[in-house]
Amino acid sequence: MTDRHPLDLPELRPLWSAVHDRLSTGRPVSRVRSGPLDDAGREALADLLGLDRLPDTEPTISLAGLDGAVLDACGRPVRDIVTAILGPIHDRAAERKRRAGQRDALWEWLAGHEVVTAQPVLLDWVAHLRTNGLVDGSPDRTRGFLAAALTVLAALPADGEPLPVLAARFLDGDSHALDDGTRLSSLVLRALAVLYGTDMPDGADARRALWSRAGVADDQLSATVLAVGLRLDGGGPVARVSRICARAGHPVSLTLAQLRSPGELALPAGPLYITENPSVLALALRRFGRYCPPLVCTSGWPNTAVIHLLRLLADAGASLHYHGDFDGEGIRIAAHVLAKTGAVPWRMSADDYRAAATRVSSGPDPGRLTPAPWDRALVETMAELRTAVVEEVVADILLDDLADHRHGSE
Structure with missing residues (x-):
């Protein structure tokens, strides 16, 4: 003793x-x-x-x-x-300083994560989480939850698989990790609500709808993607139906079910262009008909079928080029498409916007602006001019670009 x-x-x-x-x-x-x-x-x-x-x-x-x-x-x-x-x-003062440093390092890590920097609107998600503090007061525990949420966000939009299957595939086999009401599920859903510009879902039906928008358990028949001029090589069903429509000067609408079992396909050499609005596809078909170069439409926020097709084409060697509306939502959609498919911007720089804005006498306000990862000056210029420019305003310029890649006579 x-x-x-x-x-x-x-x-x-x-x-x-x-x-x-x-x-x-x-x-x-x-x-x-x-x-x-x-x-x-x-x-x-x-x-x-x-x-x-x-x-x-x-x-x-x-x-x-x-x-x-x-x-x-x-x-x-x-x-x-x-x-x-x-x-x-x-030394409680030193301990407080140490813990403050840990918290600052945590939020800096999150804000600088590639998932967030690729889609800067997610900085709003980071700010909300920082305001609400740590999980159980622990930086390490919080980092674990955030790392899991970022893993899920990087995998979205999903390929139409059920939520438990997605969870098991990316979260160490835990099929219940994203069950309704779990802390991790709420983290991911809040990020998706910020990304899509919607309110945080307040009921089970709304949460299921938001998961569905991110490609979780999507209807494989109702999720479709519209394209023109898609002359795919190969004997698979997707390649054959795309060639038939392209040669006839018709658009092709492919379902997620078709894209999940595409069979053999390959894209001939040359760029593939992507637009946000179907009206640009219609104008391209009117001008080029059966000689139209390959053009895919996201129809606003891309669904699972759109992302799946673009990834298939990128894997087949396609060089993807994206154009969308010059407004707040259009910039966020562009950042999403670039982050998820590897596409590069197509006439989406600050100079392109400034030139396009001269074509609009009194355009609508562009709304909430978030950074464009590919050109920091773009959103600064949009904030200065406060004029939205939709794709249709510059459709003739886009079609002139396409003309350089029109398909030869068949």
């Missing part, structure tokens, strides 16, 4: 506790308030300090005076005495 320190007296415990607590703040300490002391405690303190009268029940004591008295009594400074009696003295 360890012997107690000679100054470890019950009547002096309030004093040692007060000194230990003040020294543990990590700040300079000159005076310590102790108490409340009973009569025995007041007498013990008077004896220790050599006072000629009893102190108050809650006295304020000079730390230097107390240190001198303790040195006289046992030859050790007061810091050593309270450490021997109550344990190590902490």
Whole structure:
């Protein structure tokens, strides 16, 4: 059994506790308030300090005076005495600074993650999470949840698979990790709501609808993608039907079900263009007919079928080029398409926007603007001019680009 320190007296415990607590703040300490002391405690303190009268029940004591008295009594400074009696003295100021540094590092890591930088609108998600604080107060635990959420977001839009299958595939085999009501599910859904510009879903049906929009358990027949001039090589069904439509000067509408089992396909050398609006496809068909170069339409926010087709074509060696509307939503859609397919911008620079804006006398406001990862100056210019420019305004310029790649006579 360890012997107690000679100054470890019950009547002096309030004093040692007060000194230990003040020294543990990590700040300079000159005076310590102790108490409340009973009569025995007041007498013990008077004896220790050599006072000629009893102190108050809650006295304020000079730390230097107390240190001198303790040195006289046992030859050790007061810091050593309270450490021997109550344990190590902490540095709460340094601990607060360390934890603040951990929190700052966590949010900087999240804001700089490739999933977020590729779609800067997700910085709004980061800001919301930072405002609401850490999971269970732990930076490490929070980072674990965020890393899992980022893994899921990087995998979306999904390929029409059920939510438990998606969870098991990307979250260490845990098919329940994204179950309705889980913390991780809420993290991902909030990111999707920010991404698509919708409110956070407040019911089970709304949550299922948001998951569906991100390609989870999509209807394989109703999710379709529209394209023209898609002359795919190969004997698979997708290649054959695309060639037939292209040669006839017709658009082709491919379902997710067809794209999930495309069979053999390959794209001839040359660029493939992508537009946001179906009207540009219609104008391309009117101008080029059966000689139309390959053009795919996202029809606004791309569904699973759109992303699946573009990834198939990219894997087949296609060089993807994307153009969309010059408004807040159009910039976010463009960032999404570029991030998910590897496409590059097509006439989507700040200079392109400034030139296009001269064609609009009084266009609508572009709405909420978020950064364009491919050209920082673009959104700055849009914020300056405050004019939205839809694709149809510059359709003639886009079609002139396509003319350089029109298909030869067949």
